Amino acid sequence: TAPIRNKQQEIKKFSFGFGDQITEYQHDPSPQVDKLWKDLYRDTTIVKLTPTEASLLPNKTHPFFRDRNPDGSTKSYIATLAVFHQIHCLRILHLHPPPRKVPPKYWPLRQTHLNHCVNATREALMFQADTSVMAWKSHGKKSPPVVHSDVLHQCRDFNAVKAWAKERSGVEQFEEAVVLGLVRSEEGI
Numbered sequence: 349t350a351p352i353r354n355k356q357q358e359i360k361k362f363s364f365g366f367g368d369q370i371t372e373y374q375h376d377p378s379p380q381v382d383k384l385w386k387d388l389y390r391d392t393t394i395v396k397l398t399p400t401e402a403s404l405l406p407n408k409t410h411p412f413f414r415d416r417n418p419d420g421s422t423k424s425y426i427a428t429l430a431v432f433h434q435i436h437c438l439r440i441l442h443l444h445p446p447p448r449k450v451p452p453k454y455w456p457l458r459q460t461h462l463n464h465c466v467n468a469t470r471e472a473l474m475f476q477a478d479t480s481v482m483a484w485k486s487h488g489k490k491s492p493p494v495v496h497s498d499v500l501h502q503c504r505d506f507n508a509v510k511a512w513a514k515e516r517s518g519v520e521q522f523e524e525a526v527v528l529g530l531v532r533s534e535e536g537i
């Protein structure tokens with residue numbers, strides 16, 4: 349488990365992400381917006397773990413560079429908390445959204461929807477704050493260590509969550525309501 353696992357929890361309300369409830373993270377990439385994104389993980393992408401903390405990890409990680417005790421033993425180990433890596437990856441998607449074959453009449457809606465989805469995912473990542481520790485590994489004596497995302501995570505059982513939701517599915521009723529005009533769908537889901 350991560351050394352941070354027992355930190356204080358909080359309750360937060362997410363933004364809607366449309367209309368007057370867009371966040372500053374949803375604006376088009378610019379130096380100011382990019383700074384906001386980077387500030388979410390600046391100075392936190394690499395953390396030092398004590399030898400005791402590192403020994404408790406299910407994934408072995410690399411000793412921190414040149415951080416030695418006077419007797420030459422390892423003083424700390426390099427690690428990354430998964431949440432900061434995930435937010436970094438989401439930032440890259442915000443900067444470089446994948447091209448899609450969408451008819452031109454849907455482009456404005458597509459960008460609005462994409463911005464909403466990126467923002468909703470950012471909020472979820474920050475809310476969940478996956479504190480799984482990502483190990484650093486070297487791939488040879490002359491190569492520097494790199495962060496590895498193929499590590500164990502303590503997770504909710506996604507299949508159980510999906511089964512619970514499927515038992516309570518309202519998709520067919522919602523789609524029927526859209527067809528009957530009871531619910532308006534400008535863009536779809």
